[in-house]
Amino acid sequence: MPWTRDDMAALAAQELLDGFYVNLGIGIPTLVANHIAPGVDVTLQSENGMLGLGPFPTEADIDADIINAGKQTITELDRTSYVSSADSFGMIRGGHIQLSVLGAMEVAENGDLANWMVPGKMVKGPGGAMDLVAGVGRIIVLMDHVDKAGTAKFRKSCTLPLTGANVVDMIITNLAIFQRPDRRSPFFLKAIAPNVLPDEVRAKTEAHYLEMPA
Amino acid sequence: MPWTRDDMAALAAQELLDGFYVNLGIGIPTLVANHIAPGVDVTLQSENGMLGLGPFPTEADIDADIINAGKQTITELDRTSYVSSADSFGMIRGGHIQLSVLGAMEVAENGDLANWMVPGKMVKGPGGAMDLVAGVGRIIVLMDHVDKAGTAKFRKSCTLPLTGANVVDMIITNLAIFQRPDRRSPFFLKAIAPNVLPDEVRAKTEAHYLEMPA
Amino acid sequence: MVQKIYDNAPLALDGLLFDGMVIAAGGFGLCGIPETLIDAIVESGVTGITAISNNAGVDDFGLGKLLKTRQIRKMISSYVGENKEFERQYLSGELEIEFCPQGTLAERMRAGGAGIAGFYTRTGVGTMIAEGKETKLFNGETYVLETGLVADLAIVKAWKGDPYGNLIFRKSARNFNPMAATCGKVTVAEVETIVEPGAFDPDHVHSPGVFVQRLLLATHNEKRIEQRTIRQEAA
């Protein structure tokens, strides 16, 4: 039984440690905020210059001047501060954000990430993704294990233009979790979704990875 | 009759035009603020992060947190704003300050300026002088025409280590004013102090300069 | 006091517009964009604009208005989704685009405004963004050289401005506006409110008046929301 998107977000949320400053990408990564454990104090950063993101507003509280990087309306907390885009990316590029959770089109076994363009299709641009993967301490990717055509997204090498070279530390798919201790090491299989067999994961993965540690 | 320090400051003040943002160096240049013509609106900047300097405080108004770059106590105006040192030098380096008035040990006929160190003596450091001459639109030097030993300070070339290469636009000494229309042109003699003869200026100047335009 | 306040946007832009010019604009998505000035530039008919802006607006709002009228020749942006007309012009080759990672774009604008000709960043190393650009090793890591950006004109939106041109932004509408203000040879700011001289606490000013040559009261403050997301009120 593969993990749902909420399961994947919940698994990613376990990687958010007390005191962390975290940037969550657009899409499934945004859901991670809903699964942060009670007692774990995490400050969410949004690259458009907001540090300390609160929940979505009620209808009455909507403020067009308070948005996150996904351009969604959002609220403040008692810790919130605003900075310019240059200062916001100073935090990101300078290594002050401990963790970022992003979506991906492809991840390569060497940690390369592709999530910003498909040649021949309309290119929307990298946004802040290249800055995040280059600057944030630890990068977790949330993605489906295979694409709509059934092709493995965790690959020997990326076929799509890169967002960053050797930048991914952990991959959470609907079937499995892959991780590596550092960026010189290969990924190993850390966990498998309930009732999914190791052979299925192996069959649907093009990348080389190490087996689950005993 | 050579110009006094106040005369020199008053002459420099005439170069401050309406709407200018101006940085005044430590020493005689500070006096320039006392001679700004009524009706000429000038905003003084101090490189430690204050834009819009007011006059010195009264004894009752002294605030240790309001100082200029000379570390003198100062006051605010209704236009004042504070920025960090990085942002302050962003203004300076980015060409947003129209004019700076500085002291000098030597100026060369090609516009080189030396005002920060004498080899063999204790070196205090360049402070913000190198940034100012590299970034501010127009640089006016206020200095005595000759040093204590009677040696010309406006020279063929600087003997002292430079603060900036080809950065001076105007020189006001106690004897004369030299100016040039741009940094590819030579200096010309623009004015002489009352009752000082051109020959005296010539004798006390090592630099080549053009005569006063008719 | 030098008069920085102009009665309306056409007057504030008078003499500043010319075909082929570079315009930097503040704003992120539709948040904190200079709506009033964009409309005036549409009206002016100036063409061949190179626009430095994180985004390209949507079809009928923000910079999208200048795309619709084909006044923009080139965009320097990080993300241009949400705009069909943009897509059409881009795919047909009418519009040129220089993609720039968002943090690199913000830093390039800041650098241009601060007299920094270029800087080395890890962002984009090993990607298409770094192709053709110089790289350099620092402590064994590769960095790519990015250059400062300067615009003929910068247009920004602020919450409050005083007659000296001091600006205060509001919440996440700050975004690219402070950097845009620094990187314009001339900067025009539209503000939601003009306050009296001395109304600002000097420690609260985000963008000091030295960066703003002209100021006007914004007449367009629609502040359209792109992604209206809400939670249900707790019962």
Add this chain to the structure above:
Amino acid sequence: MVQKIYDNAPLALDGLLFDGMVIAAGGFGLCGIPETLIDAIVESGVTGITAISNNAGVDDFGLGKLLKTRQIRKMISSYVGENKEFERQYLSGELEIEFCPQGTLAERMRAGGAGIAGFYTRTGVGTMIAEGKETKLFNGETYVLETGLVADLAIVKAWKGDPYGNLIFRKSARNFNPMAATCGKVTVAEVETIVEPGAFDPDHVHSPGVFVQRLLLATHNEKRIEQRTIRQEAA
């Protein structure tokens, strides 16, 4: 909430000090210097410090205290006048100094904190400061490459701080403090007042809490004035 507030300076510095370390300090002259933390570092006896600081204090105040005890091995500064003990150690070769133009120093600290490995500036081109450094032409003008600075520890002084580490500085005491806060691997801030969570307007915060790992109430706030200049009260 993660506990960032420490009871006193020795506790706030506990485990962070080691011989030969690099310490960045905020302050300009004696304005906005972390007096309480400097005293605690004197007490700690840590030696061989490389200090990144615009100035070196005076003989018996500011970083001058750490010079007197010979705990500093090297200074990276723009101006070190007003300090006789500094002069003596420097001339005798006991103390090393790396002079950096003031704006370049501020930018190097900002760059180090913002992941910018190096940047090109016109400041210092054609002077001793540029000797041995790479230069590069941009638009026909020569720029010199300066590198980002990172410190093992940054010590800063703020006016107000909240339990999240958000800081607000006061007037020209801001100066180098925000950049110092960003360039420390660990940053400790002493504040004149600790406020309740939520007491700050999010638009007024100068240095966001992400940069501050430890915070303490400053016990030394002498704020010595170097150049007491006054005008006579108008009659």
